[in-house]
Amino acid sequence: MAKEASNGNHNSATKAPPTPSPLRFSKYFQSNMRILVTGGAGFIGSHLVDRLMENEKNEVIVADNYFTGSKDNLKKWIGHPRFELIRHDVTEPLLVEVDQIYHLACPASPIFYKYNPVKTIKTNVIGTLNMLGLAKRVGARILLTSTSEVYGDPLVHPQDESYWGNVNPIGVRSCYDEGKRVAETLMFDYHRQHGIEIRIARIFNTYGPRMNIDDGRVVSNFIAQAIRNEPLTVQAPGTQTRSFCYVSDMVDGLIRLMEGENTGPINIGNPGEFTMMELAETVKELINPEVEIIGVENTPDDPRQRKPDITKAKELLGWEPKIKLRDGLPLMEEDFRRRLEVPREN
Numbered sequence: 001m002a003k004e005a006s007n008g009n010h011n012s013a014t015k016a017p018p019t020p021s022p023l024r025f026s027k028y029f030q031s032n033m034r035i036l037v038t039g040g041a042g043f044i045g046s047h048l049v050d051r052l053m054e055n056e057k058n059e060v061i062v063a064d065n066y067f068t069g070s071k072d073n074l075k076k077w078i079g080h081p082r083f084e085l086i087r088h089d090v091t092e093p094l095l096v097e098v099d100q101i102y103h104l105a106c107p108a109s110p111i112f113y114k115y116n117p118v119k120t121i122k123t124n125v126i127g128t129l130n131m132l133g134l135a136k137r138v139g140a141r142i143l144l145t146s147t148s149e150v151y152g153d154p155l156v157h158p159q160d161e162s163y164w165g166n167v168n169p170i171g172v173r174s175c176y177d178e179g180k181r182v183a184e185t186l187m188f189d190y191h192r193q194h195g196i197e198i199r200i201a202r203i204f205n206t207y208g209p210r211m212n213i214d215d216g217r218v219v220s221n222f223i224a225q226a227i228r229n230e231p232l233t234v235q236a237p238g239t240q241t242r243s244f245c246y247v248s249d250m251v252d253g254l255i256r257l258m259e260g261e262n263t264g265p266i267n268i269g270n271p272g273e274f275t276m277m278e279l280a281e282t283v284k285e286l287i288n289p290e291v292e293i294i295g296v297e298n299t300p301d302d303p304r305q306r307k308p309d310i311t312k313a314k315e316l317l318g319w320e321p322k323i324k325l326r327d328g329l330p331l332m333e334e335d336f337r338r339r340l341e342v343p344r345e346n
């Protein structure tokens, strides 16, 4: 069996990948691709499911414990013959027969991942171990949605994949940052030791329709606040930066990574960089010019700057984001207005 290509910076598998089910070699076997999406009831996961379901050759299974996700995000697929939804916590083993695993299950908003930090670590470590065990048993390819948080409060700017990060191992964000770092380690250990075909995406802040309205992340907060005519809460100092990627671009990048030949890790994000004060001003200008902007206290260890270097994604995946922040925010506003039942005036 051909040795899997890697991105050149990491060791390739030393073992051949496990073989898929013998049925795959039967000429009567249906050639549908069976895809498991953990965390598929969440924000990015449900958009990914929509895209995967567009392909009639795909059968999609979602496993989610609904901690931050909702069946509502998947309601158009419930009952569809190529779709299955399982209430399942990835910290428990899962036995299903699949060809690909998109492993997204993990709360992403800092408010939610800090709510039960021990559970967040278990989800990242035991959950990823379980999904790797599954990949090993059935010979599936597995993609992990890691995060730019592995770079911590970065001392290198913009961040490329060779940067090892600056992460506090004992802080209040560590359950998530360090959890994802261990998840990446597990992915590479299973790849080297057992030949599992792995893909790692390092996702930078992603926004778009279907984010929880009270999710606590900055874009959803500002949009909901602007629509409700409540002050936009810029956490101190307001000069910290983030780079925001629209969800359709993100899904496109994840699928290209899964289908391509490179293990990653690969940054997937939009390099457009904004301070939180600039973001608040843009939301004010686009959504509610009357709204007030106020400064509020920040939380510990908040990274001061974030901007992906996406050279690798461009070269290896032929991917780059298409939607600019100014074009993405109104699409999200429309969804939030519908859910908050506050139509645009005029």
Ligand SMILES: NC(=O)c1ccc[n+]([C@@H]2O[C@H](COP(=O)([O-])OP(=O)(O)OC[C@H]3O[C@@H](n4cnc5c(N)ncnc54)[C@H](O)[C@@H]3O)[C@@H](O)[C@H]2O)c1
Pocket: 038, 039, 040, 041, 042, 043, 044, 045, 063, 064, 065, 066, 067, 068, 069, 070, 088, 089, 090, 091, 103, 104, 105, 106, 107, 108, 109, 123, 127, 145, 146, 147, 148, 202, 203, 204, 205, 206, 207
């Ligand atoms: N959105 C971003 O900006 C961003 C950035 C970096 C990385 N990521 C990663 O992308 C993935 C999806 O993020 P999102 O923004 O869609 O978040 P989300 O909170 O909307 O979705 C996460 C989903 O995982 C489910 N989940 C959580 N713990 C689980 C468990 N133990 N078992 C089963 N299901 C569980 C939740 O119910 C939810 O449906 C996460 O792994 C996150 O770390 C997201």
Ligand SMILES: O=C(O)[C@H]1O[C@H](OP(=O)(O)OP(=O)(O)OC[C@H]2O[C@@H](n3ccc(=O)[nH]c3=O)[C@H](O)[C@@H]2O)[C@H](O)[C@@H](O)[C@@H]1O
Pocket: 107, 108, 109, 110, 147, 148, 149, 203, 204, 205, 206, 216, 217, 218, 219, 221, 222, 233, 234, 235, 236, 240, 242, 276, 298, 299, 302, 303
């Ligand atoms: O890019 C990433 O890798 C990470 O992006 C976000 O993490 P974070 O950037 O901390 O998320 P937000 O809560 O949206 O905070 C962004 C910035 O906005 C600020 N903020 C947040 C909320 C608010 O009301 N006001 C405000 O100024 C925060 O202080 C922070 O500086 C995601 O939620 C993580 O899951 C993800 O891993």
